[in-house]
Amino acid sequence: MFRWFESRLDPFPAEEPSRPPDTLIAFCLHYTRGAWPFLAASALLMAAIAITEVWIFGFLGNIVDWLSSQERETFLADQGWKLAGMALLILVGLPLMVMGHSLINQQTLMGNYPMRIRWQTHRYLLKQSMGFYQDEFAGRIATKLMQTALAVRECVIKLFDVLNYVTVYFLGTLVLVGIADWRLAVPLAVWLIGYLLLLRYFVPILGRVSKDQADARSQMTGRIVDSYSNIQTVKLFSHARREAAYAREGMHGFLTTVHRQMRLVTGLYGTLYVLNSLLLFSVGALSIWLWMNEAVSIGAVAVALGLVLRLWGMSQWIMWEVSALFENIGTVQDGISSIALPHHVEDRPAAKPLVVSQGALRFDHIRFHYGKGSGVIDDLSLDIRPGEKIGLVGPSGAGKSTLVNLLLRFHDLEGGRILIDDQDIAEVTQESLRAHIGMVTQDTSLLHRSVRDNLRYGRPDADETSMRQAAEQAHVASFIDGLRDIQGRTGYDSHVGERGVKLSGGQRQRIAIARVILKDAPILILDEATSALDSDVESAIQENLDRLMAGKTVIAIAHRLSTIAAMDRLVVMDRGRIVEQGTHDELLQLNGLYARLWQHQSGGFLDAGDEEATDSAAASEDV
Secondary structure (H helix, E strand, O other): OHHHHHOOOOOOOOOOOOOOOOOHHHHHHHOOOOOHHHHHHHHHHHHHHHHHHHHHHHHHHHHHHHHHHOOHHHHHHHHHHHHHHHHHHHHHHHHHHHHHHHHHHHHHHOOHHHHHHHHHHHHHHHOOOHHHHHOOOHHHHHHHHHHHHHHHHHHHHHHHHHHHHHHHHHHHHHHHHHHHOHHHHHHHHHHHHHHHHHHHHHHHHHHHHHHHHHHHHHHHHHHHHHHHHOHHHHHHOOOHHHHHHHHHHHHHHHHHHHHHHHHHHHHHHHHHHHHHHHHHHHHHHHHHHHHHOOOOOHHHHHHHHHHHHHHHHHHHHHHHHHHHHHHHHHHHHHHHHHHOOOOOOOOOOOOEOOOOOOOOEEEEEEEEOOOOOOOOEEEEEEEEOOOOEEEEEOOOOOOHHHHHHHHOOOOOOOEEEEEEOOEEHHHEOHHHHHHOEEEEOOOOOEOOOEHHHHHOOOOOOOOHHHHHHHHHHOOOHHHHOOOEOOOOOEHHHOEOOOEOOOOOHHHHHHHHHHHHHHHOOOEEEEEOOOOOOOHHHHHHHHHHHHHHHOOOEEEEEOOOHHHOOOOOEEEEEEOOEEEEEEOHHHHHHHOOHHHHHHHOOEOOEOOOOOOOOOOOOOHHHOO
């Protein structure tokens, strides 16, 4: 039975996620698609439960009147069928309704509903641009995803359940007490008005505080995660105290919002208690006065006082539920600010898969300025023949990495075109584009998974033999057999830690190279691919890189000019423009920028501080 209800709502819908709306109600409705039938069934059952509970109170009043006026000998004969019907309702009907409501809420909605939201939101965020992730803490984004999913669930379910229950219960109470004597309903009506005014004043303030609290919580979490993610840097610079102070600042900001919230809660609780005390006193006094004047029966007094005591406890529960509702509204509103952002780089509606037959690249008068209006790359044109191997040379900020990022379409051009085999990359799908490009970066980041998973990330369908061959070619196998993680997993099954921290820089680099060897894409980008390797390992791997580059179109970036001097052609960039092209020998004969950079090498590395070579663009522009 449990499994049947748990399988009613699919937590992982297959349809592609779309951009969620940026307004509260529309955002919640967007993520509630597919759950409506179960929410409606839950609301109907909750309304039936509320009506039944109010009716039971009325029936108890009848029992008090029957007991005070009827003979014991004839009581069962006169009222037996009514008592039997109510017994059946209490013993069978009400438990079945509560059980049905609980099964829908707990089994169908509570787990599956927020998981649908996480699943859809996560897939939408995975397609966000690189700029989106560069502007946000990873921990902050993850926290907002988790918080917002739960907050949307609470908002929708509380609106359907709590407000529905409250409306039915309060209206039923007024009607039931009013039937006994309209004067008994007056204190309840006055109390209800006061209660609504109380909600009207406190709850929106709690909602605003909760929004601030949700943002402060994600900021606090983001700061803590940032410290843990960069723990090596923290320890290298002996900045544990500084990081503690940085986290404390975030914690203090969060605690300030907590204190604001608790002050409101104290005021709310105290005011509500006074309001409930006045209700109990006024209904009790009025009931006794009416009974003394023979205007109401003992049963009516019992019903009125019983319902007031029930409302006493329920009003506090409702207040917290409604307060929690607005707290969750604040959390959702905070989440919308990060989740409901448009994708800056999107596939066009008619985008087709890229087909690479030769690997010719063409940069046709491209412009890109990171939205600044000028700088970085301006009117750059470059043709790369199929199978040609070029080296990109230039000081930091020249635009080399930006050029590569534009080829990968991490950003959309502001002008011009980039073509692969005469196909505009803006017209093809991003996944197919990147599937045809293999890249090894200087700052290699591995997933906190097994070595096998990291190697196969380049080609998930690769068999064990192919994976091990790639590992051998990249000289990875020599150290993998000796790996062992904290869970006792060894070799290819051992996990490498977050971002691969359990491995040395050279080991991470070799795994990255093996991953690209296994991917075997027709276009290859090497961005300081061997910078983290010692000379012996680099020399051994260089032979395999030469075999890897055979038949591929290659773009290599290196500050160590000796590693790319043998390329078919060297392209020298400065300030986002191509200033020289040619072979190593041809460029030396020109005695231009490349020649000066070559002369300023120290041990084969480019002198990044060489002011004579170039007045380079800001490093922040070379993404």
